[in-house]
Amino acid sequence: MLAARMHRLLLAATVLTAMAAPGASAAGLTVGFSQIGSESGWRAAETSVTKSEAQKRGVTLKIADAQQKQENQIKAIRSFVAQGVDAIFLAPVVATGWDAVLREAREAKIPVVLLDRDIDPSGKDLTLTAVTSDSVHEGKVAGEWLAKTVGSKPCNVVELQGTVGASVATNRKKGFEQAITGTPTIKIVRSQTGDFTRSKGKEVMESFIKAEGGGKAICAVYAHNDDMMVGAIQAMKEAGLKPGRDILTVSIDGVPDIFKAMMAGDANATVELTPNMAGPAFDAVIAYKTKGTVPPKWIQTESKLFTAADNPQAVYDSKKGLGY
Amino acid sequence: MQAPSRRLPALRLPRRGAPQLLAFAAILLVDWLVSPQFFDLRMQGGRLFGSLIDVFNRGAPVALLSIGMVLVVATRGIDLSVGAVMAIAGAVAASLADTHALPVVLAASLGAGILCGAWNGFLVAVLGIQPIIATLILMVAGRGIAQLLTEGRIVTFSAPGLAAVSNGAVVGLPAPVVLTVVVLAVTVLVVRGTALGLLIEATGANARASALAGVSTRTTTLAVYVWSGFCAALAGLVTTADILGADANNAGLWLELDAILAVVIAGTSLMGGRFSVPLAVLGAFIIQAMNTGILLSGYPPELNLLVKAVVVLAVLLVQSPRLAGLSLLVRRRTA
Helix, strand or coil: CHHHHHHHHHHHHHHHHHHHCCCCCHHHCEEEEEECCCCCHHHHHHHHHHHHHHHHCCCEEEEEECCCCHHHHHHHHHHHHHHCCCEEEECCCCCCCCHHHHHHHHHCCCCEEEECCCCCHHHHHHCCEEEECCHHHHHHHHHHHHHHHHCCCCEEEEEEECCCCCHHHHHHHHHHHHHHCCCCCEEEEEEEECCCCHHHHHHHHHHHHHHCHHHCCCCEEEECCHHHHHHHHHHHHHCCCCECCCEEEEEEECCHHHHHHHHCCCCCEEEECCCCCHHHHHHHHHHHHHHCCCCCCEEECCCCEEEHHHCHHHHHHHHHHHCC | CHHHHHHHHHHHHHHHHHHHHHHHHHHHHHHHHHCCCCCCCEEECCEEECHHHHHHHHHHHHHHHHHHHHHHHHCCCCCCCHHHHHHHHHHHHHHHHCCCCHHHHHHHHHHHHHHHHHHHHHHHHHCCCCHHHHHHHHHHHHHHHHHHHHCCCEEECCCHHHHHHHHCEECCEEHHHHHHHHHHHHHHHHHHHCCHHHHHHHHHHCHHHHHHCCCCHHHHHHHHHHHHHHHHHHHHHHHHHHHCEEECCCCCCCHHHHHHHHHHHCCCCCCCCCCCHHHHHHHHHHHHHHHHHHHHHCCCHHHHHHHHHHHHHHHHHHHCHHHHHHHHHHHHHHC
């Protein structure tokens, strides 16, 4: 009993000294991360990448899973403030209602970095920076790939949208449309929502195939996420079509299964939504803490395009263990 | 006494199903108008291929759910957990598919569904908890259980045996359609071939009076929830086999509402009593015919739910007895 308590005291003392050291090196940093939850494979991957990125830099990471509830996140931030961490990462479950708790963090002089999602402008001054992907840009990268690939050939595109009203779906649609406006030969002939799911993606693609003369008139499929594309690929195969050859595919997210499809020649391209939001965030915090460099208000992550030429096998192997 | 009471339902049946059949025909007609190739059929990979087949194939999961749901509703109950049970059954099947033999996979998955149904039945029939709350527990917790089983990922498999539950064919018909027809036939045979249907209706119409009259309402209630769980597990197998993976977050999401809608379209009162299993299945296909039509139409997806709401309203209005009385009144006035 006593030994354990002594040990804990000693531990606390070391932590305190580490924090008190002036010009703390990256190795001594402690970061609290309030994660939304694990509602999707991508988020599970984000959590595991955050852990490995912290380890890489010798940062001590404390993760609090909010289970989709803002009050849990606010509680977590308060406890991080009480523990006196060096920085707080927040993946906000909603955009509003953060001002009060962020002000508490600011009073404690603890910088807050937003990961993957943004908050309302009123709270922006209270955060150090936000590391997010630009979903309009993602759509644009997908559209540019298609425009480059088909060249001047006429191309009828069918689009599998995300959930109606979701900002990601709206933005990915907008970006794609912007990218193909310069190429009048590319036309979106059909667009329906597949709710970001495999089974709806498959069902919607089945109807597209029937409505477009058995799929002969379709030149490419654009899906707002890879899961819908995985479903669409099945629908095309069951209809006797050859996805990836007869019909081009381009989608967004970069989940492991789309790389598997790419290896089989069923998928052509995907735009990665990187699960590594924490890497740039750690770098920003370390630079801020050690050199006092104030990062820009928004750090945009790279939306990288992957095709069969990018060794999908290697990407698949690197991703499959992340929890997607 | 015996003879007329036996003949009466047979006489009534076509008239009872008329609004539903009419609605189904009308929706198919509209589907054909928005998409002229709607009734085109061809063989593709050993099974029939066409939009009409899609209606039955895609409608199969909700049709299976509605077979269980209509019996539950007839006892004045409701089963909100069927969507979550689908997710559980799918998660169990997909996790085992690549490492175990098909019979083991099917038994485990269907067993999980029966267990879920028995849990619901226990809460309702033995503990006397109100059905909407009793099944809400599993609706919420069940999806969590499924997510635990899959660890939040989409668990994929490649075993051809389980895949055949969805992409297989029997005499050219997709396996899910055949499965639905078989389950429908078995259910009708059991509930109408025996007195079970009557007992279910008696339980729903007046549980207390039925119990006093010697009907074992507790066993009857338990049985219908178990059957609903079993049907939900079958539906879960179909959707899992369809995408070759278990998507615990989305499998069967909100399908309990479609199943309840199918039951209501079938003219079954949510207050229990008289029910028709074939009409519930027809109700499920009415919903799917509408969904497929919307997908084929090329309208912007923002209109999907609106179109669906208007059509459902129209179908229910056709059945409304008050409205029928009203139209009769109007006709009499104008005459």
